[in-house]
Amino acid sequence: MSKTILIATEKPFAEEAIEKVHQIVHNAGGFELKLLERYNNGNDLEEAVREVEALIVRSDKVSKEVIKSAKKLQVVVRAGAGYDNVDVDAASKQKVVVMNTPGQNSNGVAELAFGLMLGLIRRKYLGGPGTELKGKSIGLHGFGHIGKCMAQIAKGFGMKIFAYDPYVNNELMNELGVEACTSADELYEIVNFVSLNIPVNEETEGSINYKLLSKLRKNGVLVNTARKDLIDEQALMQIMAERDDLMYASDIAPNWKVEMEEKFPMRTLFTSKKMGAQTVEANMNSAIAAVTQIIDFFERGDTTFQVNA
Numbered sequence: 001m002s003k004t005i006l007i008a009t010e011k012p013f014a015e016e017a018i019e020k021v022h023q024i025v026h027n028a029g030g031f032e033l034k035l036l037e038r039y040n041n042g043n044d045l046e047e048a049v050r051e052v053e054a055l056i057v058r059s060d061k062v063s064k065e066v067i068k069s070a071k072k073l074q075v076v077v078r079a080g081a082g083y084d085n086v087d088v089d090a091a092s093k094q095k096v097v098v099m100n101t102p103g104q105n106s107n108g109v110a111e112l113a114f115g116l117m118l119g120l121i122r123r124k125y126l127g128g129p130g131t132e133l134k135g136k137s138i139g140l141h142g143f144g145h146i147g148k149c150m151a152q153i154a155k156g157f158g159m160k161i162f163a164y165d166p167y168v169n170n171e172l173m174n175e176l177g178v179e180a181c182t183s184a185d186e187l188y189e190i191v192n193f194v195s196l197n198i199p200v201n202e203e204t205e206g207s208i209n210y211k212l213l214s215k216l217r218k219n220g221v222l223v224n225t226a227r228k229d230l231i232d233e234q235a236l237m238q239i240m241a242e243r244d245d246l247m248y249a250s251d252i253a254p255n256w257k258v259e260m261e262e263k264f265p266m267r268t269l270f271t272s273k274k275m276g277a278q279t280v281e282a283n284m285n286s287a288i289a290a291v292t293q294i295i296d297f298f299e300r301g302d303t304t305f306q307v308n309a
């Protein structure tokens with residue numbers, strides 16, 4: 001009996017990526033591929049997962065209701081890094097393996113972070129004189145796959161690079177030409193630009209708070225291509241009102257987007273949808289990785305990228 005893999009993406013993968021996934025599934029044999037794209041609500045997903053053994057999603061919400069409705073489900077792959085959209089506890093209870101595809105879309109996200117920084121410091125390309133990245137310093141808050149890509153790009157811009165990540169050893173940072181900081185406070189205090197490259201979890205949610213934000217240097221720029229829940233938005237609003245030198249760019253529009261844009265039109269920049277990983281290259285990498293992981297899971301019991309117990 002063939003196994004059904006459902007790709008459920010509210011924000012679809014590039015056509016090239018889907019074509020490639022079709023080829024891989026066809027060549028493997030024993031699998032059937034279904035697509036649910038641009039759907040409107042969780043009910044559509046609950047309905048679509050009923051008969052599938054495997055599920056591939058992006059930022060799509062895999063709630064406990066979705067898991068419950070997927071009686072045959074054995075594996076969910078979040079085609080991307082952050083799996084905060086998947087109810088991992090519910091999956092574990094139902095013995096569903098949850099995986100991600102770390103590193104596959106990092107370059108797209110890293111490039112967008114610089115795009116956002118440039119957009120802000122070039123004053124949104126509206127005619128006024130801006131400033132440059134060359135000779136400035138960047139602080140990478142989090143030094144995983146995206147942080148490393150950003151360090152590489154920052155070198156090309158002629159920036160000084162600092163990072164803070166308690167889970168990465170300093171030698172590795174130094175080897176890559178990055179100076180390690182011993183705390184987030186220290187990082188925020190010394191650099192011109194701070195880029196958030198950390199996951200959201202119990203430890204990090206709301207951790208970008210007033211105390212930390214107040215460390216930002218004069219004319220500091222914070223760029224967030226990670227998750228909006230990292231930021232204490234009320235604190236961010238307050239500090240931006242108190243200090244007219246700070247700027248904030250984000251790939252995930254804040255809950256307070258309208259108020260922020262109204263109050264600080266030239267000091268904020270938000271994408272209309274989460275766009276960091278929305279490149280053909282990143283889509284190809286993560287979609288191919290996801291479907292390959294699923295095939296390997298069923299054919300060889302491979303659980304290399306499993307994130308749950």
Ligand code: 3PG
Binds near residue numbers: 060080226274275
């Ligand atoms: C990730 O965690 O990999 C990124 O946030 C990408 O999210 P997306 O696939 O929804 O664009």
